[in-house]
Amino acid sequence: MNVKVINKSGHPLPKYQTEASAGLDLHANLEESVILGPLERALIPTGLFMELPVGYEAQVRPRSGLAFKHGLTVLNTPGTIDADYRGEVKVLLVNLSNEKFEIKNGERVAQMVVAKHEQISWEPVEELSVTDRGAGGYGSTGK
Ligand SMILES: O=c1ccn([C@H]2C[C@H](O)[C@@H](COP(=O)(O)OP(=O)(O)OP(=O)(O)O)O2)c(=O)[nH]1
Numbered sequence: 001m002n003v004k005v006i007n008k009s010g011h012p013l014p015k016y017q018t019e020a021s022a023g024l025d026l027h028a029n030l031e032e033s034v035i036l037g038p039l040e041r042a043l044i045p046t047g048l049f050m051e052l053p054v055g056y057e058a059q060v061r062p063r064s065g066l067a068f069k070h071g072l073t074v075l076n077t078p079g080t081i082d083a084d085y086r087g088e089v090k091v092l093l094v095n096l097s098n099e100k101f102e103i104k105n106g107e108r109v110a111q112m113v114v115a116k117h118e119q120i121s122w123e124p125v126e127e128l129s130v131t132d133r134g135a136g137g138y139g140s141t142g143k
């Protein structure tokens with residue numbers, strides 16, 4: 001599937017790092033490094049503007065390596081990029097470690113997965129169908 005894109009960053013377009021990867025790694029597009037102290041957050045620009053086909057969204061997700069090694073994650077994960085969004089794709093990073101982390105220009109800070117989605121129409125009713133689960137949740141089936 002083709003996705004229209006304008007790349008205003010100084011970096012290559014995000015790519016799949018292996019043949020069957022789901023996520024395209026997003027590069028930070030920064031004039032200077034951003035330092036995130038413990039529990040600090042920042043909106044990191046990518047320099048990308050895109051036009052997803054209607055019926056698709058893009059999800060911005062953390063990279064597990066950065067999360068594991070440095071406690072760096074995407075605060076609103078999965079971030080949602082709507083098909084009608086024409087602004088710059090940005091990544092909302094947060095440092096959940098107790099050490100500062102330097103985000104450098106060009107670094108692959110997150111990944112983006114493009115996914116199909118539905119739009120629903122509501123059907124207001126008085127009752128819902130009966131199921132075994134009923135209202136059980138939050139551990140109702142035990143460990
Ligand atoms: O991680 C993200 C999340 C969102 N966006 C952009 C694309 C998305 O289409 C738009 C709005 O995102 P969202 O609906 O999550 O934010 P909101 O707080 O509900 O803002 P709005 O009122 O503009 O919808 O912001 C990003 O670039 N990165």
Ligand SMILES: [Mg+2]
Pocket residue numbers: none
């Ligand atoms: Mg919104």
